[in-house]
Amino acid sequence: GAVVSQHPSRVICKSGTSVKIECRSLDFQATTMFWYRQFPKQSLMLMATSNEGSKATYEQGVEKDKFLINHASLTLSTLTVTSAHPEDSSFYICSARDSKTHSGNTIYFGEGSWLTVV
Amino acid sequence: AQKITQTQPGMFVQEKEAVTLDCTYDTSDPSYGLFWYKQPSSGEMIFLIYQGSYDQQNATEGRYSLNFQKARKSANLVISASQLGDSAMYFCAMREGWAAGNKLTFGGGTRVLVKP
Numbered sequence: 001g002a003v004v005s006q007h008p009s010r011v012i013c014k015s016g017t018s019v020k021i022e023c024r025s026l027d028f029q030a031t032t033m034f035w036y037r038q039f040p041k042q043s044l045m046l047m048a049t050s051n052e053g054s055k056a057t058y059e060q061g062v063e064k065d066k067f068l069i070n071h072a073s074l075t076l077s078t079l080t081v082t083s084a085h086p087e088d089s090s091f092y093i094c095s096a097r098d099s100k101t102h103s104g105n106t107i108y109f110g111e112g113s114w115l116t117v118v
Numbered sequence: 119a120q121k122i123t124q125t126q127p128g129m130f131v132q133e134k135e136a137v138t139l140d141c142t143y144d145t146s147d148p149s150y151g152l153f154w155y156k157q158p159s160s161g162e163m164i165f166l167i168y169q170g171s172y173d174q175q176n177a178t179e180g181r182y183s184l185n186f187q188k189a190r191k192s193a194n195l196v197i198s199a200s201q202l203g204d205s206a207m208y209f210c211a212m213r214e215g216w217a218a219g220n221k222l223t224f225g226g227g228t229r230v231l232v233k234p
Contacts, residue, residue, distance in 0.1 A: 034221055043209065044163075044224045091161055095222070105151060105168035107213070107222065112161040 003027055004096050006110030013117055018082045021113045023094030029074040030096035038091040050077040084117040121145065122212050122225035130231050131200045139195040139228045141210030151213040152193040153222065154184065158206045169193055205232045
């Protein structure tokens with residue numbers, strides 16, 4: 001089946017630094033990717049919709065200058081957490097839609113990335 | 119108002135028995151899709167089953183079946199013959215609109231623990 005790969009799976013960074021997380025569709029093209037954040041024992045919350053070749057659409061309350069999203073190709077979206085703080089520590093997970101199908105359930109998730117800011 | 123509600127934060131089930139996980143949703147869009155995902159402690163989201171709003175029959179995938187009650191706006195997941203490996207968090211999610219590119223809204227999740 002379709003595969004979405006996320007990297008890194010775990011990352012620890014110092015407070016004030018920036019960290020980049022990659023979301024890559026391995027065997028399909030994805031014009032749209034989604035970034036979610038999940039705090040411990042909570043549900044997934046959509047942060048933004050990443051659109052290939054255009055600006056991302058952010059959900060209400062998500063700082064676009066802090067969470068930079070770049071979707072420069074049909075197979076790669078990146079999320080950069082800028083000037084990270086301990087409260088940004090969370091599980092970040094992406095999903096992607098296969099652009100060539102119109103079936104309602106062709107949404108695939110990456111493995112997720114655990115970010116710890118110390 | 120919550121768009122997706124899972125009222126059971128956690129539940130125990132005996133191995134080999136069936137378990138039903140509740141999910142109710144709220145949307146005014148006539149075209150929508152309902153998903154169930156399993157999330158083990160590793161964090162990955164494992165797709166289990168999908169039901170489209172226009173699907174006439176309830177979806178089934180192996181030991182998973184979806185009890186779709188459209189008038190009640192419920193989409194309960196039934197896991198038959200529970201296995202120890204079924205212990206995980208389970209999330210119900212909804213996609214509003216016809217295009218698969220639309221975002222998913224998730225419920226709060228239900229933690230299932232299968233007892234031997």
